[in-house]
Amino acid sequence: MNLLKQRITKLVRGEIQNLTAYQVQDATDLIKLDAMESPFDWPGNLQQEWLAELQTISLNRYPDPECRSLRDEILAYFNAPTDVDVLLGNGSDELISLLMQLVAGPQRTVCSFSPSFVMYQLIACYTHSQYLEIPLTPQFTIDLNATLDTIQRHQPELIFIARPNNPTGNCFATEEITTIVDAADGLVIIDEAYHAFADSSLLPLCVEYPNVLVLHTLSKVGLAGLRLGMLFGRNEWLNELNKIRLPYNIGSLTQATTSFALRKGTQIHAQVETLKQEREKLSIALNKISCLTVYPSEANFILFRTPTESASDIFTRLKASGILLKNLSHSHPLLKDCLRVTVSTAEQNQAFLTALKQALDGN
Numbered sequence: 117m118n119l120l121k122q123r124i125t126k127l128v129r130g131e132i133q134n135l136t137a138y139q140v141q142d143a144t145d146l147i148k149l150d151a152m153e154s155p156f157d158w159p160g161n162l163q164q165e166w167l168a169e170l171q172t173i174s175l176n177r178y179p180d181p182e183c184r185s186l187r188d189e190i191l192a193y194f195n196a197p198t199d200v201d202v203l204l205g206n207g208s209d210e211l212i213s214l215l216m217q218l219v220a221g222p223q224r225t226v227c228s229f230s231p232s233f234v235m236y237q238l239i240a241c242y243t244h245s246q247y248l249e250i251p252l253t254p255q256f257t258i259d260l261n262a263t264l265d266t267i268q269r270h271q272p273e274l275i276f277i278a279r280p281n282n283p284t285g286n287c288f289a290t291e292e293i294t295t296i297v298d299a300a301d302g303l304v305i306i307d308e309a310y311h312a313f314a315d316s317s318l319l320p321l322c323v324e325y326p327n328v329l330v331l332h333t334l335s336k337v338g339l340a341g342l343r344l345g346m347l348f349g350r351n352e353w354l355n356e357l358n359k360i361r362l363p364y365n366i367g368s369l370t371q372a373t374t375s376f377a378l379r380k381g382t383q384i385h386a387q388v389e390t391l392k393q394e395r396e397k398l399s400i401a402l403n404k405i406s407c408l409t410v411y412p413s414e415a416n417f418i419l420f421r422t423p424t425e426s427a428s429d430i431f432t433r434l435k436a437s438g439i440l441l442k443n444l445s446h447s448h449p450l451l452k453d454c455l456r457v458t459v460s461t462a463e464q465n466q467a468f469l470t471a472l473k474q475a476l477d478g479n
C-alpha cells in the first residue's frame with residue numbers, strides 16, 4: 117500500500133471507507149430518462165428575461181443568509197398554512213442531511229420504508245445512526261402492523277416517508293401516514309419531492325401534528341440544476357435547524373432564479389400538467405406490452421418489471437439504442453427485474469417505447 121493510501125486508511129472513518137459514493141450514470145449522447153428531471157428548459161424569451169434579472173445582482177456581496185423575501189414568496193406560492201415557515205437547502209438532500217445532524221446520531225434510530233430513497237440510509241450511516249428499514253409489501257404499500265410494531269419496539273427518533281415514494285411511484289394512503297404520525301414519538305419527515313405530480317399534498321399535516329415536517333424540492337419541476345429544497349414546518353423546529361445550517365447556503369443567483377421561476381409559476385404548472393398527461397399515455401402504452409408489469413405512478417417516473425432475469429439485458433440494449441433508464445433490478449429484492457423510466461416529452465417517450473419493444477424482441 118502506498119503512503120497516501122495508508123494515511124487515508126488510518127484517518128478516514130471506517131464506516132465511510134466502506135460506503136460507495138452516490139453514483140450518477142454518464143448520459144453523454146443519450147436520451148436521459150434515469151434521474152426524474154424535467155425534459156423542459158425555459159423558452160428563449162424567458163431565458164433572456166431571467167438573464168436580465170441576474171445582471172442586477174452584486175456578486176461581491178454575500179447573499180441574504182436567511183432568504184427572507186424568497187421564503188415569503190415560497191410560502192405564498194405553495195399556499196402554506198399560517199403558522200408554517202420554510203427553511204431552504206441546497207437541494208432537499210442538504211435538508212435531509214441537516215435533519216439527521218439535528219436528530220440522528222449514535223444511539224439514535226432513523227427509519228424508513230424499503231425500497232425508498234437511498235439517501236436516507238446513506239446519510240444515516242455517516243451520522244452513525246442505527247438505520248431500520250421497514251419492508252413495503254410486494255405491491256409497494258405500507259405494512260401498517262409491521263410499521264407500528266417497529267415504531268413501538270425501536271422508538272425511532274426520525275422517520276422518513278417519501279410520498280410519492282421513489283423508486284416505486286405510488287402514494288401511501290393519508291390515513292396510514294396519520295396513524296404512523298400518531299404512534300411516533302420521534303420526528304416524521306414527509307418527503308414530497310414528487311408532490312407536483314400527485315393528487316394530494318400532506319403539507320397541512322405540519323400544522324396539525326407537532327412532530328411533522330414536510331420536504332419539497334424544485335428539482336423535479338424543471339429546476340434540477342438550481343438545487344433548491346424546502347422544508348416546511350413549525351418555527352420551533354426550523355430555529356433548531358438554523359443553528360447547524362451553514363451560513364449563506366443559498367447563493368444570490370439561486371435566490372434570484374427561484375424568485376423569478378415562482379413568478380413564472382404558470383410555466384411550471386403547464387409543464388407539470390403536460391408531463392402528467394404524458395405519464396398516463398406512457399403508462400397505457402407500457403401496460404399494452406403483455407410481458408411487463410407496470411406499477412401505478414403519481415410521480416414523474418414509472419416503475420416496471422420485465423420478464424425474469426431480463427432487466428439488465430433490456431437496460432443494456434436500451435442504452436445501445438441511445439436511451440438511459442435506471443436499472444433497479446439488483447438494488448432490492450422487491451425490485452428484482454425492475455427498471456424505472458422518467459416521463460419525458462411525447463417524442464422521447466415514443467423513442468423509448470420503440471427501443472423497448474425492439475429490446476424485448478431481442479433485436
Ligand SMILES: Cc1ncc(COP(=O)(O)O)c(C=O)c1O
Pocket residue numbers: 152206207208209210233278281282307309332333334335344345
Ligand atoms: C424522494 C426524494 N427526496 C429527495 C430527493 C432529492 O432531491 P433534491 O434534488 O432536491 O436534492 C430525491 C431525488 O431524487 C427523491 O427522490
